[in-house]
Amino acid sequence: MVHDLLLAAAYVSDAQYSRNVPFETSPQTIRLYYFYNHWTMRAATNFFIFVDLSLALFEEPALFPLPFLATSIAEVLCLTAFFGRLIHFAKVTPQTVFWKDTKNICIMVTIVLTLVDLIVYGSLEAINIHSVRWSRALRPVFLINFPESRQIRRAFRSIRNTLPDILYVFLLFMFNMLIFSLMALKLFGDRGLKTVEGSPYFTNILEIIFDLYVLVTTANSPDVMMPAYDFNRWYSLYFITYIIINTYIFMSVFLAVVYNNYRKHLKNEIRKLVYLKHYKMVEAFNLLKVKVGAEFVVKEAEWRRLTKVVVPDISSSHLELLLRISDEGQKGHVDKTNFLRLADLLNIQVITISVRRHPLEAWMPRVYKSSVSLFIQKVVQHRIFVWIYDAIILLNAIFIALDEKNPFISYAEWLFLSLYVIEILLKLYTYEPKAYFGRKQFWNWFDTLIIIAALVATVANATIQSARKYNSQQILDIVLVLRILRLLRVIISIQRFRVIVTTLINIGPTILTFGGLVLVVYYTFAIIGMEVFQGKVRFFDPNVTTPDALVCGNPALKDAAFARDRYCKNNFNDLAASFVVLIELTVVNQWHIIAEGFSLVTHPTAKLYFIFFHIVVVILIVNIFIAFILEAFFVAY
Amino acid sequence: MVHDLLLAAAYVSDAQYSRNVPFETSPQTIRLYYFYNHWTMRAATNFFIFVDLSLALFEEPALFPLPFLATSIAEVLCLTAFFGRLIHFAKVTPQTVFWKDTKNICIMVTIVLTLVDLIVYGSLEAINIHSVRWSRALRPVFLINFPESRQIRRAFRSIRNTLPDILYVFLLFMFNMLIFSLMALKLFGDRGLKTVEGSPYFTNILEIIFDLYVLVTTANSPDVMMPAYDFNRWYSLYFITYIIINTYIFMSVFLAVVYNNYRKHLKNEIRKLVYLKHYKMVEAFNLLKVKVGAEFVVKEAEWRRLTKVVVPDISSSHLELLLRISDEGQKGHVDKTNFLRLADLLNIQVITISVRRHPLEAWMPRVYKSSVSLFIQKVVQHRIFVWIYDAIILLNAIFIALDEKNPFISYAEWLFLSLYVIEILLKLYTYEPKAYFGRKQFWNWFDTLIIIAALVATVANATIQSARKYNSQQILDIVLVLRILRLLRVIISIQRFRVIVTTLINIGPTILTFGGLVLVVYYTFAIIGMEVFQGKVRFFDPNVTTPDALVCGNPALKDAAFARDRYCKNNFNDLAASFVVLIELTVVNQWHIIAEGFSLVTHPTAKLYFIFFHIVVVILIVNIFIAFILEAFFVAY
Numbered sequence A, B: 001m002v003h004d005l006l007l008a009a010a011y012v013s014d015a016q017y018s019r020n021v022p023f024e025t026s027p028q029t030i031r032l033y034y035f036y037n038h039w040t041m042r043a044a045t046n047f048f049i050f051v052d053l054s055l056a057l058f059e060e061p062a063l064f065p066l067p068f069l070a071t072s073i074a075e076v077l078c079l080t081a082f083f084g085r086l087i088h089f090a091k092v093t094p095q096t097v098f099w100k101d102t103k104n105i106c107i108m109v110t111i112v113l114t115l116v117d118l119i120v121y122g123s124l125e126a127i128n129i130h131s132v133r134w135s136r137a138l139r140p141v142f143l144i145n146f147p148e149s150r151q152i153r154r155a156f157r158s159i160r161n162t163l164p165d166i167l168y169v170f171l172l173f174m175f176n177m178l179i180f181s182l183m184a185l186k187l188f189g190d191r192g193l194k195t196v197e198g199s200p201y202f203t204n205i206l207e208i209i210f211d212l213y214v215l216v217t218t219a220n221s222p223d224v225m226m227p228a229y230d231f232n233r234w235y236s237l238y239f240i241t242y243i244i245i246n247t248y249i250f251m252s253v254f255l256a257v258v259y260n261n262y263r264k265h266l267k268n269e270i271r272k273l274v275y276l277k278h279y280k281m282v283e284a285f286n287l288l289k290v291k292v293g294a295e296f297v298v299k300e301a302e303w304r305r306l307t308k309v310v311v312p313d314i315s316s317s318h319l320e321l322l323l324r325i326s327d328e329g330q331k332g333h334v335d336k337t338n339f340l341r342l343a344d345l346l347n348i349q350v351i352t353i354s355v356r357r358h359p360l361e362a363w364m365p366r367v368y369k370s371s372v373s374l375f376i377q378k379v380v381q382h383r384i385f386v387w388i389y390d391a392i393i394l395l396n397a398i399f400i401a402l403d404e405k406n407p408f409i410s411y412a413e414w415l416f417l418s419l420y421v422i423e424i425l426l427k428l429y430t431y432e433p434k435a436y437f438g439r440k441q442f443w444n445w446f447d448t449l450i451i452i453a454a455l456v457a458t459v460a461n462a463t464i465q466s467a468r469k470y471n472s473q474q475i476l477d478i479v480l481v482l483r484i485l486r487l488l489r490v491i492i493s494i495q496r497f498r499v500i501v502t503t504l505i506n507i508g509p510t511i512l513t514f515g516g517l518v519l520v521v522y523y524t525f526a527i528i529g530m531e532v533f534q535g536k537v538r539f540f541d542p543n544v545t546t547p548d549a550l551v552c553g554n555p556a557l558k559d560a561a562f563a564r565d566r567y568c569k570n571n572f573n574d575l576a577a578s579f580v581v582l583i584e585l586t587v588v589n590q591w592h593i594i595a596e597g598f599s600l601v602t603h604p605t606a607k608l609y610f611i612f613f614h615i616v617v618v619i620l621i622v623n624i625f626i627a628f629i630l631e632a633f634f635v636a637y
């Protein structure tokens, strides 16, 4: 009986969290499965994934260099943890299922490959031969393939499903680009035209193809047109046609195809999830059902025990509420239809709004209920109170914009801070604190935290300042940012703004999923970029103007736009710098200058790295992101 | 009776073309209404609208200068025509309706304003005072407000309906931008940092706001970040946060809001159209109905007469087909339900596919049916024939890419041309010509026209070349473009490509509506731009390198990126040049350089012109265009 209960609770819990893990049903395995799903085990796995990914910060080219021995020991530790987690999973799930799941195979293969790489690299290093730590690019495999990363995997599946459809559009787009390249070669190649930099204009077909690909991203518009346009104004028609077809129509079609697939895929996933949930709940029901009259039901006592196993820390009032919903007729048992709803019911957040008395009222009722106190409470609750504080915030904004070297203005800052603190104290005096800081009271939390943070930072800064007679730059920056973030409070007063922001906050978790997806792709590209481009471009202090500093330490960049625009710090010399470069490439503008720079210091084929990045990140991932925002806003608005 | 028939036909015709013009029903007015809708009258109106808009090419600053007298006479002629058209409309429509319609008021006010402007400008010109022809910016009013431009008006309505929703998002976006600007001023303003050009970095709040607006469009990324990033790598977080929020999230939200409104609006418009159509058809039915048995119907003879009035050139087979559909039971009359469908039935294109014999078969059956002839036909119909010609096209592409100075390659061109002509002749020999060049046979038409055009152009070029011993540049360019466009034929062989292209061609007409919408907006902006910026920036031949030429003839542009990038030809010195600049601004990249340039030669507030253009064209119109492509692809795919 206890075994059945545990098994049923595992099913319900799986349904609640939409887990899709087939597990063996022997008593011992179920306990193992509970342990597998325990938050400590999941946290440990996430911790090791985090450590494993972070290693790139400490390995050559390092942001914080550590010896190879230290990072390799850490990596072996992580691999051991991953292997342990996998073994644990293998004990829980049936053998045949385990070996059929590509996720598990992926993890195992990656562990073995990483070990091989570590051994080979370490041995070569021992005899002073420097080789490439290629297995580092595989690390995101762990992030993707552990069952916890369901969301990221779903996003990847969505991309994979889009590929066949997008492929033909992409081929047609490429074909069209080639036709236009050929036309450009024939129309402009023999004219003897020169670009602004004085190099020959449209004479080499490969360079033309690259230039026209860049034009699709608009990054070299209108520069790429100017020589031809200066020569003859009619030639602008060529470029305008090209931009209309390839930038406007084709890029919109890419978005349309991605969006269309995203919607289809989303529908399928939701259908699958619903089916799975239903199936698991039926299994749980079948374990616990007893026959009452003509139908099978679950007895109330059994139902209580089950729910307590699934959610050990459920409050008794919550439990009673769920029971009242599930056993509408108060018959002492839950029928099948109501039982199946349990997983969904558990996912509904219950907010207990109890009309509690203010603690001060309980503590000193006479004072709190006095006419002065009541008047204060009435004032605070009045609209004008909000308006006055909005005016104060606007005044504050003006003071911030003014020069703060003026001591008067610097004192005003303390005045504003105290006004804000007084506001929060007044609100806490008027409203019941537990209700004011309720779970869903996002804006109250935001308000209070910003003020407290600003207060702490300002006090800290003042202390340091008076103690050491100088400003701490970091703290001063934080104080500044917090002081300005306070102005965001104006949003609260405007209903329409609050609706938009709430919508954005609600889709926040999914935006984080995209963060994970982007992290995975960035990480792989960053590792490859670091292996290929590290040290080729160096950053010198902006004040240094030696010839070497002007070409980012690489003579190949002489006369290159990369050096002229002072992009030396856009390099792949450590993980953080690489990520910044990849973000710049995602933003797209000037990406061709960066691509050109890195191809000058290595080889022209290096441009393929940047083109491939553009296709993967901008055409696929950014479009999926836009599709997601569109869909989220259609549902919310 | 004849009057009823004419009136009913007018209703059906209105329903067929979705016209929504209330008209008086007296016999005389109906004839006037027929005349109003006659294609010659519509063509004449469009012609005068075209002439009126084109005048900007001939007025100062002119592409082809004409004296003020000539252009003003032409303009008065156009205004007379517009006024005549309006009077005609007033005669047709009831007085009360006429004066309530803002479209008519708009046209009248614009006519009066234009006349006033012409008189004032002309008088001042007569006493040698140069003023501004401001009424020219109003000319698109005629294009929008005549009943013919239903599509463009619908697009404008769609934009107008979006405005309230987008306004709040835009305000929040601006507010957010201001907060970030303030932060930038405080964080970076006192650091003494310098931009690449050596100017102070982030010290003036207005310049910061402009720079951050430009960053939303990504046009100055990563340059705007580099000084801060070079100073301290942590400052990149400020810019990354800004880009994620304002470029990615807010711009996607703009698209979402526009798209959402577009869909809602589209649904409403369609519902209204359907209702209107139904209403008009019921009116027509009520005019012609007679009672047969228990129900009202329209007699077959009456129905035939009506259809012939609505579509005078209908073929008898088409008429019979429609009748057979409308009078299913062959009862000699059409009932109400079937009658109401007439407008839609008339809009369905009927393609008569008659299995005709090949004309050659009729002419010389023995030869055409001989075994050699049959073999040829079989070969042409075979897949391999298509493949062989695809191979020939690819070979042709390689030859085009090779150097054409080589005489052998130049002769090869003639070989390819003849091969293509032979292909078409063979196809015409095999397939029945009328079927091959059917209405819906887009690809056959495309194929043949490209080949014939290339043949004509090549022959023309060769003739000129041998006669005058030199190449005509224009014809040579056309020959080149046509020669390369021929390669597009490969698309025909690949099914998936054909599907995509067919979808794009089907949405072509609506893309043209957007063309009209963009034309209207561009025209107004171009006229304003010409009045404000004409002559401020001048273009010199690229070979001239006098100091004056290097600053586009304006010393204010010394050290400006505008002059350094050689953007001198991006000016507002005539309508064509203005349109090219506006297209470049629509593409967005480098728009800040252009805005900066024109504000340097006039006044810093000139930037507002460019920011306003960005908001109207990129945030509103381009997003509606994307929304439209998305919707079209969802329906088609």
Ligand code: NA
Pocket (backbone or CB within 6 Å): A217, A218, A219, A588, A589, A590, B217, B218, B219, B588, B589, B590
């Ligand atoms: Na750009």
